[in-house]
Amino acid sequence: MRLGKVIGTVVSSTKATGYESRKILVIQPVDPKGNYIGTSFFAIDAVQAGVNDLVLTIEEGNSARQIIQDAGALTVKTVIAAIVDEIST
DSSP states (O other): OEEEEEEEEEOOSSOOTTTTTOOEEEEEEBOTTOOBOSOOEEEEESSOOOTTOEEEEEOOHHHHHHHTTOTTOTTOOOEEEEEOOOOOO
């Protein structure tokens, strides 16, 4: 799992198999204090997240397909699995 902040949305008129009718968001990885780290990436939204939400993503194909409940979506690798309400350290 990876912690990230939603920084944007993706608009596409044509999508690969598994991405049809799914919202794709741009995720910027963050550390537990909210500081940006690493490079941004795309993820399918499985939890109705929006811009500025803090989220947990899963970046493993089989787990991602189980979350979106589509075993045939072989091109899907990354999904947003949770919206984070609070982090305590």
